[in-house]
Amino acid sequence: MGLKYSNKINKIRTFALSLVFIGILIMYIGIFFRDYPVVMVIAMILGLLAVIGSTVVYFFIGMLSTRAVPVICPSCEKPTKVLGRVDACMHCDQPLTMDRSLEGREFDETYNAKKQTTNHHKA
Structure with missing residues (x-):
C-alpha cells in the first residue's frame, strides 16, 4: 500500500x-x-x-x-483542481502535477515550497 x-x-x-x-x-x-x-x-x-x-x-x-487549475483526474476521470506544482485529486487522492519536469518523479509536497522551486530551476 x-x-x-x-x-x-x-x-x-x-x-x-x-x-x-x-x-x-x-x-x-x-x-x-x-x-x-x-x-x-x-x-x-x-x-x-x-x-x-x-x-x-x-x-x-x-x-x-480561484487560482487553482481545473483538470480531469487521469485515474478517476472526475474534475478536480491542482493548487501549486504538485497536488492530489480531491476524489481519489491520485498525485497530480502541472509541471512537466516533475512527471515520473516520486510525489513530494516539498516541490511546492519556494526554496525548493528556486533550487529546482538552478539544477
Missing part, C-alpha cells in the same frame, strides 16, 4: 470546519459556567472568535481556489 496523499484545498476546508465545531464546543462549555459570568463571557467570546476565524479561512480558501 502506498502513501495516502490529500488535496490542499480539502485540508484547509477540513481545518475551517473543525474551527466551527471547536468554537461551538467552547461556547457550549461556557454555558456550564453561568454562575461565573466573566468565565462564561470569555468562553462565548473565544467560541465566537473561532467561528469568525473559520469564516475567514473559508473566504481565504475560496479566493485561493
Whole structure:
C-alpha cells in the first residue's frame, strides 16, 4: 500500500470546519459556567472568535481556489483542481502535477515550497 496523499484545498476546508465545531464546543462549555459570568463571557467570546476565524479561512480558501487549475483526474476521470506544482485529486487522492519536469518523479509536497522551486530551476 502506498502513501495516502490529500488535496490542499480539502485540508484547509477540513481545518475551517473543525474551527466551527471547536468554537461551538467552547461556547457550549461556557454555558456550564453561568454562575461565573466573566468565565462564561470569555468562553462565548473565544467560541465566537473561532467561528469568525473559520469564516475567514473559508473566504481565504475560496479566493485561493480561484487560482487553482481545473483538470480531469487521469485515474478517476472526475474534475478536480491542482493548487501549486504538485497536488492530489480531491476524489481519489491520485498525485497530480502541472509541471512537466516533475512527471515520473516520486510525489513530494516539498516541490511546492519556494526554496525548493528556486533550487529546482538552478539544477
